[in-house]
Amino acid sequence: MASSASVCNSQTPRELEAYRHARIDEFAAQTAPLAPGDRLSVRILGDADRLSGTYxxxxxxxxxxxxxxxxxxGGGSLDAFATSLREKLVAEGIVKPLRNAVNVALIESGGVPVAVTGAVFQAQAVRIGERTADSRIGLKEGDSSGDANGARSVAAAIRAAGGVRPDADVQRVYLIRGQAYVELDLSGLVHGQSAQDVAVTAGDRIMVPSRSCFDAKLARLTPLTPPGIRVYMSNLTRSANNNAGAAIGKDTTSLPYGTRLLQALVAANCVGGSYMQSDRRAVLISRNPINGRSMVIERDIEKLVRGADRDAYDPYLMPGDAIACYDSRWTNLSEAVGLISQGISTVTPAILLDSAL
Incomplete structure (x- = not known):
């Protein structure tokens, strides 16, 4: 996707009309509500090992x-659970009605499922905050108290959903919990500043609105965008007999987010060589992330290299894009597009947007 739309527009999702607009401090408590998978230490006064333990x-x-x-x-606070448990144990005559009869501490916050929709690359339900066996808290050092699970946040959930698209409105991200929602400004994460990131719990929903236009500031590596992208490449015309001969491997096709077409062409060994190949051209098959429309862009590689205004027609690459290089004297455009289509195992109607360069 190469250029910006002339008008940017972001609207509050109508779905939010059914929910209460809450203050951010209601959601940004010191600890997120308890969720399935959280590990708790329960200590009962006067009880050695019958009820006390880790749950x-x-x-x-x-x-x-x-x-x-x-x-x-689940869904409530640690103090609320401790109070409820104490009242139950007192009612059943297991403990005396003392203030410190029941002590509950959080040992570890587990992973939680969160739904992410809107202007992200992979809108879906994600699970964030999972720990590996080696990073579990309290297994080696004994019971601890408290856990700052930084992977259980709105920003982490967005990254798990593929990161924001270049049309995302990061100044107005909505977190829905129960029957209430809060509006978060996460733009600070894009500009290297602090932001209103909030811890999430099981069942939360995150909505990222679209501004309906391209923002180049979101087409680069940030805490809200994907760390890298997978791009399909083909350099199988006269310059190489196979991708291995063209030095196109796994590392080449896995590029940092924010890579432009010309940079990818260099990675695919489509730039340089003898003067006989100086008229090579490249095609980019992409999909508009805003409307999902397939598109094909053709570029003269030599003009792209030498043009002082190349940024105006050197598009950013999006996840899943495909690139092919071909020699215009010997290979026509339809053959080059065919090579890519076979490589990505898809046949989609393509619209030639720009072949002037």
Whole structure:
């Protein structure tokens, strides 16, 4: 996607009319609500090992202490769970009604499922904040208290959904929890500043609106954009008999986000060589991330290299784009496009947008 639309427009999703607009401090509490997978340390006054121990919040949001009915924890605060558990144990005559009869501490925040929709590359339900076996807290050093799981945040969920597209409105990102929502300004993460990032919990939903125009500031590596992109390349005309001979491998086709077409052509060994090949051309098959429309762009490689105003017609690459180089004297455009289409295993109607250069 190479250029910006003339008009940028961002509208509040109508779906939000059904929810209460909450203050950000309601969601930005010191700790996120408990969620399935969280590990808790429960200590009962006067109890050595019958009830005291380490417990995991179950998939239904409850904690099951031995010998008593499940106690609701998921979706509420740590203090609320401790109060509810204390009241249950007092009512059943297991503990005396003392203030410090039950002590509950968070050992580890587990991974949580979050739905991300809108102007992201892979709108879907994602699971964030998972720990590997080696990074689990409290397994080696014993029970600890508190856990700052930085991977359980709005920004982390957006990255897990492929990152924001260049048309995203990062100044107005919506986090929906229960029957309420908050509006977050995450633009600081794009400009190297602080932002209103909020911890998320199971069942949260994140909506990223589109501004309906291209923002080059979002076509580069940031904490909200994808770290890299996968691009399909073909350099199989007269310059090479196969991709291995053209030095096109895994590392070549995995490019940093923010890469432009000319940079990718260099990586594909489409730039340089003898004067006999100085009239080579390249085609880019892409898909507009805003409307999903397939498009084909053709460029004269030599003019792209030498043009002082190349940034005006040197497009940024998007995830899943495909590039082919061909010698205009011996290979026509339809053959080059055919090579790419076979490489990405798809046949889509392509519209030639610009072949003037």
């Amino acid at each position: 995991v919040v179950d998939t239904d949001g409850t904690v099951r202490l031995r010998g008593i009915s499940p106690t609701r924890a």
